[in-house]
Amino acid sequence: MSKKTTRTKLDASLTLGGEQAEADPLLQAAFLETGASSVLRSRIDERCFVVGRTGAGKSAALQHLEDTDPDHTIRISPEDLSLPYITGLDAIQFLDSLDVNLDQFWMALWKHVLLVEIIQHRYKVNSPAAKQTVLQTLRERLARDPGKQAALDYLDEFDGRFWAETDERVREITDKFATTVRGEGSAGINLAPLKLGGRTSGTKTVEHSTGYQQTERFQRIANDVQLAKLNKMMAVLDEEILDEQHFTYVVIDDLDRDWVDQRLSNDLIRCLFRVVLDLKRVTNLKVIVALRSNIFRELDFGQSGGQEEKFRSMILDVRWTSHQLEDLLDDRVKVAADTHGIQAQTLRDILPPGKNSSRGSAVDYILKRTLMRPRDAIAFLNECLAAAAGGSRITWENIIRAERGYSAKRLLALRDEWKPTYPSIGEVIEKFQGAPSRLTPEQLVKILDDIAILGTSSAFGGRSWIEDLIDPIWQEGSHDWYRQYQLLTAFCFSLGFLGVAMEGSAAPRFHSDDPLMVDSPDRLRSARYFYIHRTYHSALSVRIGGAPYDSTRLVDES
Structure with a gap:
């Protein structure tokens, strides 16, 4: 067996991983177990809404849970739910323009998606025959409980669509609802002009004279969903389908994507929170939702019957200390260095030693230029490593040069993070x-x-x-x-x-x-x-001590 070569120079391909969880090759090998990941994995800790700034590590924590316990974890992506398609439907936009409250419909949609995904995962339903076998087994088990037997009728209503892809099932339900709305409105109401649009920048505009009675009529349609049957199915889920051996995590991430109508999407997310709260009664189920802080601020919990405090008690606010970030970077340095045959065990092994008389330690200097998020720290160190390629370690000159590009990119990231909520x-x-x-x-x-x-x-x-x-x-x-x-x-x-x-x-x-x-x-x-x-500082040419920002200066103002 050949002996592994040890290098003394930093390789140009050496990085501390990717800034996005889905494109981070070091995520699992160098994952830092924190209190947050323990809370998510806990089957008794009720905190299940993972809220934090972009780059705080929300997606990484969910990905780690899925990777370490795949047999008990289901991932639901908004892309699989056709949510932009749903919120952009002419009928949905029309009802919203009339101030019709769609909460009952949104909640029924979420419960249906979760119910079917859990049953499919639990029984590996992937064909009509498998579905019939599962239903028959459940019917025999529930023969003496007419109430639960009736709940199973809900699943029969979907006939051949039960095992279809998630987005197909969601579109079928929504299209059926939209058809009902169009049918009700066929008597003199034209929905076409409102398609993808009777609203501009969150301001309601109704292009037809509707009146109170018409709004009430459409409100009854929106409320005529099968929540009663769905709620009975949730009881079946709790008592007959899931047990301790089949404990299930459902992970929902990427709810921050650009949608057709941001306000409607916020209503849909708020209703998801209500559904998750309701599903707390299912003992062996934990639904975990990740959401950016700025989107969470936009949710109007006042529409949820005064349950805001209940939601907030279930929030896991993702934050990092400087010690945790250094530990995370240490783990990444060790894995990356080992892969590239470099002798380094910690971050300090590749940074300038000791303390600079004005800048302090290199670790402190770098972390002070982050918003205390893993993404910032990884991005800065990757810039430093790129600048130090060919050297034996990162120098202060490398750090200063890397800071210019890093600062410019972080300013763009700040704008991109907040512009959906705060245009311009x-x-x-x-x-x-x-x-x-x-x-x-x-x-x-x-x-x-x-x-x-x-x-x-x-x-x-x-x-x-x-x-x-x-x-x-x-x-x-x-x-x-x-x-x-x-x-x-x-x-x-x-x-x-x-x-x-x-x-x-x-x-x-x-x-x-x-x-x-x-x-x-x-x-x-x-x-x-x-x-x-x-x-x-660098990106905005901030003045320090009265002079324009110059990263080569040794002054590091507090």
Whole structure:
């Protein structure tokens, strides 16, 4: 057996993995077990809504669960559900334009999808014969329970479609519902003009005079779904189908994709949350839903009968400490180095040793330029490794050169993350171009005034969301800047873009440190300085110590 060659130079192909879970070759080999992954795997911990910023590791945790326990895990993708197709249907758009509440239909759709997927997974149903065998077995077992026998009739109604692909089954149900709506509206109501569209930017527009009675008529159609039978089937699922041996995880991810109608999609996601809450009664089932923080904020739980606190108690907020991120990077360095025949066991083995007199340790320098997310840290280190190719280890010169490209990409990522919720967010961030890294309240107000003026321009694409934030600024007679600018300041803080240092505090705190830090004008009164996050210094040419940003300088302002 030949001895493995040990290299002394960093190879150009050496990386610490991919930034996306689905394209990360090191995900399983270097997966860091954290409290979050333990919570998801737990069969008794009720937290099942995985909420976090993009790049926080939500998808990685779900992928790890699926990879480590595939026999007990079902993955449902929005792409398999034809959700853009559903929300874009003319009939759905028409009912929404009439203010018809579609919650009952959305919930029935989710319950149907989950029920069929679980039964197919549990009994390996992949043909008409297999379906009939399963149903016959269940009928014999439930012979003495007429109520549960009747519930099984629900499955018979789908006849030959039971084993079809998920998207086919979903389209069949939705198309049948749309046909009913069109039939009801055939008496003088034309749905065609509303196809994919009686709505613009979330503003309702009804192109036909409808009246209260017509809305009520369509509301009855929307409510006429088979929730009663579905709920009985859920009892069958709990008592007759799933047991401890067949405990099942259902994983739902990628709910942040661009859909036809963002507001309708938020309604659909909110109804999924309600269904998951209802399915808590199924003992040997855990439905896990991953959702980006910005989408979670948009969900209107007020429509869910005052259950907001119940939802929030089931949330797993994905966050990372600097120690956890370093541990994650250590594991990746070890696996990647071993693969490439390089002698390195930890991150510090490939970084500049010791501490720089002004920059501190290389690990701290890099992590301070992340939003405390794995994706940021991996992206920065990959840039550093690319710059250091051919060398024996990463140098400070490599880090400084890598920071320029990394910062520019992170600024683009910030814009892309938030623009579905906040259109034209990039124009708001650009107002900080060339600003000091440390802002006094007076300096911050000047920038916020520029943003407020931007928000009044007809050419600005984000007027719908920014109006409420800037409205207090234009109120006459107010001389309390804390109250005038609190909403806009809190918004920049919530993005992770702006940090705050209170009186008596030497270092700024960001949203990842304390999400509620600037939640009220009274708290802002204690603010001494505001800081632009270091991640974006290079991309925005932020000024440090009065001079334009120069990454070669040894000054690293807090």
